[in-house]
Amino acid sequence: MEADGFRTLDEKSLVEYIKATPALSSKLGNQLDGLQIKEVGDGNLNFVYIVVGSTGSLVIKQAIPYIRCIGETWPMTKERAYFEARALKEHGHLCPDHVPEVYHFDRTMSLIGMRYLEPPHIILRKGLIAGVEYPLLAENMSDYMAKTLFFTSLLYLSTTEHKRAVSEYCGNVEICRLTEQVVFSDPYKVSQYNHCTSPYLDHDAEAVRNDNDLKLEVAELKAMFCERAQALIHGDLHTGSVMVTSDSTQVIDPEFAFYGPMGFDIGAFLGNLFLSFFSQDGHADQGNDRRAYKKWILTTIEETWNLFEKKFTTLWNEHKDGPGEAYLPDIYNNPKLQLLVQKKYMENLLYDSLGFGAAKMIRRIVGVAHVEDFESIQDAGKRADCERKALNFAKMLMKERRGFKTINEVVATIQ
Numbered sequence: 001m002e003a004d005g006f007r008t009l010d011e012k013s014l015v016e017y018i019k020a021t022p023a024l025s026s027k028l029g030n031q032l033d034g035l036q037i038k039e040v041g042d043g044n045l046n047f048v049y050i051v052v053g054s055t056g057s058l059v060i061k062q063a064i065p066y067i068r069c070i071g072e073t074w075p076m077t078k079e080r081a082y083f084e085a086r087a088l089k090e091h092g093h094l095c096p097d098h099v100p101e102v103y104h105f106d107r108t109m110s111l112i113g114m115r116y117l118e119p120p121h122i123i124l125r126k127g128l129i130a131g132v133e134y135p136l137l138a139e140n141m142s143d144y145m146a147k148t149l150f151f152t153s154l155l156y157l158s159t160t161e162h163k164r165a166v167s168e169y170c171g172n173v174e175i176c177r178l179t180e181q182v183v184f185s186d187p188y189k190v191s192q193y194n195h196c197t198s199p200y201l202d203h204d205a206e207a208v209r210n211d212n213d214l215k216l217e218v219a220e221l222k223a224m225f226c227e228r229a230q231a232l233i234h235g236d237l238h239t240g241s242v243m244v245t246s247d248s249t250q251v252i253d254p255e256f257a258f259y260g261p262m263g264f265d266i267g268a269f270l271g272n273l274f275l276s277f278f279s280q281d282g283h284a285d286q287g288n289d290r291r292a293y294k295k296w297i298l299t300t301i302e303e304t305w306n307l308f309e310k311k312f313t314t315l316w317n318e319h320k321d322g323p324g325e326a327y328l329p330d331i332y333n334n335p336k337l338q339l340l341v342q343k344k345y346m347e348n349l350l351y352d353s354l355g356f357g358a359a360k361m362i363r364r365i366v367g368v369a370h371v372e373d374f375e376s377i378q379d380a381g382k383r384a385d386c387e388r389k390a391l392n393f394a395k396m397l398m399k400e401r402r403g404f405k406t407i408n409e410v411v412a413t414i415q
Contacts, residue, residue: 004108005108006065006078006108006109006110007109008062009047009060011037011039014051014060015032019032021104021106023103023113024060024103027058028053028055029056031055032053034053035051036050037049037050038050041068045064045069045076045255046063046064046068046255047061047062047064048060048062049061049062051116052116058103058113058115059100059116060111061081061112062081062110062112063078063081063111064078067178070193077175079171080174081107081111081255082107082171083171083254083258084112084254084255085102087232087255088100088112088254089102090152090232091144091148091232091234094147094148094151094152095143095144095147097140098140098141098249098250098251099144099250099251100114100252101114101115102114117243120245121245121248121250122244122245123239123243124137124240124242124243124244125238125239125276125371125373127244128239128273129279129283129372131293133296134244134245134246134249136246136248137304138300138304138307139303142308142311145312146308146311146312146315147315148232148234149232149266150231150319153230153262154230154324154325154326155315155316155324156319156323157323157324157325158323158324158325162229165232166259169257169258170258172256172258175235175258176225176235176256176258179225179235179236179256180222182363182367182368183363183367184218184219184221185222186367187209187363187367188208188215189209190209191368193368194367194368195368195370196365196387200380200381200388201388204388208362208366208391211395214395217355218359218398221356221398224261225260225264225356228260229259230260231259231260233260233262233265234251234254235254235255235256235257236253236254236255237251237265237266237268237269238268238269239272239276239373240372242269261356262349262353263349263351263353263355264352264356266305266349266353266356267352267353267354267355267356267358267359268357268360270305271356271360271361271394272360272361272364272371273297274361274394275371275373275374276373277294277297277301277414278386278389279373279377281386282374282377282379282385283376283377298414298415302407302411305350305407306407309350317338320332327341350404350406350407351402354404357397359394361390361391361394361397362394365387365390365391393413393414396413
């Protein structure tokens with residue numbers, strides 16, 4: 001046990017913890033004999049336990065004081081659990097249909113107890129690798145992003161409310177610094193943690209490090225990430241942070257949450273869909289060439305942004321006379337001006353989203369943490385071919401993003 005009272009739990013000690021915590025034991029009907037506990041934390045940072053009893057179930061997530069996939073040589077604050085629990089509650093309040101309920105939070109133990117998303121829920125990334133279509137994905141994710149981003153921005157909040165919230169989430173600085181390093185810095189220099197599909201992509205990784213135009217763009221994106229407190233963002237909204245069934249979409253793991261640029265969330269999700277698209281040739285076989293599935297992914301990308309834009313601007317119109325102080329109604333006081341403001345705002349947000357999406361793609365190919373979409377392709381040469389196509393697309397997107405007026409134009413470049 002550490003001096004602050006924290007201790008890392010295992011299957012045995014977790015049972016005792018649950019017994020001593022009414023908020024958790026009650027969710028299991030206080031029937032605690034014969035609990036089935038499975039550790040499923042296959043991510044980079046935390047321990048995650050599924051707890052199933054005879055009359056209930058839940059998930060326990062515990063943050064540890066280092067990056068799990070690296071080890072104790074890379075320390076990391078346990079306080080990220082506090083910001084994750086807070087963001088889950090705030091986003092859950094704004095969009096309850098797509099965020100799992102939090103039952104319990106213990107700041108000393110850096111531990112969250114929450115709803116277990118039972119089977120057939122699956123991590124979206126795994127479903128995409130398997131070639132499963134999710135007909136409500138664009139509808140649900142656009143709903144989640146529109147609500148969580150709009151209602152935590154100055155389009156809805158007063159300056160006082162917004163700055164108070166920004167101040168609170170500034171405490172998540174260490175986890176933000178991790179993002180700054182692995183997304184905006186490491187891929188563009190020699191770093192001990194970088195790796196790629198070698199030797200196939202060695203030249204490609206070197207080309208990224210020597211691309212001055214790319215570095216100018218990523219410097220601008222990094223500054224935006226560090227400086228623009230636009231809304232309460234999830235901060236790590238990739239396809240591994242979403243659980244799905246054919247009729248359910250649930251966003252999990254917002255431990256990177258802070259007040260940052262909206263485009264970082266939107267770009268992360270769209271960028272990971274693009275990664276999935278480029279990986280599909282590596283998963284094709286004689287029985288399924290994945291062409292139809294690739295078309296579905298591109299359609300989902302288009303629909304996600306287009307639905308988001310429609311829902312976001314609808315919320316804006318509904319609340320334009322509310323407390324939000326970004327565009328005061330006595331200044332932006334006619335429909336023509338309102339349309340011009342919204343057009344400019346959404347145009348810039350698309351540029352931001354494309355840039356951040358490209359940055360997230362690049363770091364997953366030549367940076368520290370890769371994605372299963374590519375890593376599960378056993379043939380290294382085939383994997384590298386898929387990754388190279390994704391990398392070249394991402395580089396183009398980052399450098400030329402301001403030339404696109406719609407997401408459909410972006411998609412058209414790879415069809």
